Amino acid sequence: MAQRRALVVRGGWEGHQPVRATDLFIPFLERNGYAVRVEESTEVYADAAELAATDLVVQCVTMSEITREQLAGLTAAVVAGTGLTGWHGGIADSFRASSDYLHLVGGQFATHPGKEPCERHGGEEDNFLPHTVNITQQGREHPITAGIEDFELVTEQYWVLHDDLNDVLATTTHPTRPWHPWHRPITCPAIWTRLWGAGRIVVTTPGHSLDVLEHPNVRTVIERGMLWATRTASAS
Template identity: 55%
Template sequence: MTTRRALVVRGGWDGHVPVEATDLFIPFLRDHDFEVTVSDSTESYLDLAGVDLVLQCVTMSEITAEQVKGLESAVRSGTGLAGWHGGIVDSFRSNTDYSFITGGQFVSHPGNAVDHRIDIVSDDPIVEGLTAFDLTTEQYYVHADPTNTVLATTTFAAHPDFPWIKGATMPAVWTRGWGEGKVFVCTPGHSVADLETPQIRTIIERGLLWASK
């Protein structure tokens, strides 16, 4: 069997425990015949030759124009990009070129940890066999690209400070194409406990395999 190459890029805000979070999925990738390399710097985006999948978990950090260009070029040529929560949609707030690739940007999580439901809205293989499930964690309010393929959504209750968001439905899991490459995003995943939720873990594992070249 041909071995694929996965690059795990992790860092940024420690509150999203990038090391512990990505360590949950590295054994899964190795079990599926990926050779895994781990990097703590987006400098690695300057040379992605031969990389089939980038798993990124970098929150509230910075990236150079050259690094974004390297990532964009690789994804456009077929390298997959995948991640969850702030590690992919709250990574580089000042770089709109990066947000264009991911198809979404975090803007708020009203109420911090709140009870909410994730609704499955697709029969895509990534969510096949799953039904709606409940979480108590950050519920991401995002600005999202209309060209995304949405696999799961979440609907907001009224918040005392923002009563107008009641009934707003946001994408919670989506995929998108970028040239020859594929991008996978799952917005739940604030903590290790969230990532160990069976439905979330299943969605992410399937998403990693789907995104890979």
């Protein structure tokens, strides 16, 4: 069997430490038999031949921009069977100006609610809230999340805009708070998969910082998601 090829694409906002974050997972890919190529920009997405030979794209690019040609290349590759995965803003808040990208991945970061105003001090911790990641019934049966129970995190809790094409493996619920303007709890997907043509997409919304990525459940989901999203035999 030919060696599987993974393409790690990283960049954008440095607050998500795209180099250190992706470096956590490159050894896992290599141990699982992938030849790994790393790119520091999305220019590679316009290289049709390179993407056609890629079985998995791991993207960690936050608050950036993508050209029409690059997005067309990425989308065509996924439709043809290349897998796409990532975490947190590196996939769910990559290219805010592109509705076509939102259509591809199925969810867009909207906000991460903050603490009570009197508890905020101007740092990233202002948006670190205790919350639960709840595994859905579908998630309990899916190979990415099977055997994982609901778990607690204290970090950014993503509120995402999404559609019903996603297969939601885990959710998180934003409660009502006196200082927030919404009037009832809002449940958002926290982990989902999405089938796009012959390709598989996996989005994991926890992952703001290295400690979250190293949480046993988060890391397990991301690593399993990489394997699951990789081009399948039927898409070869």
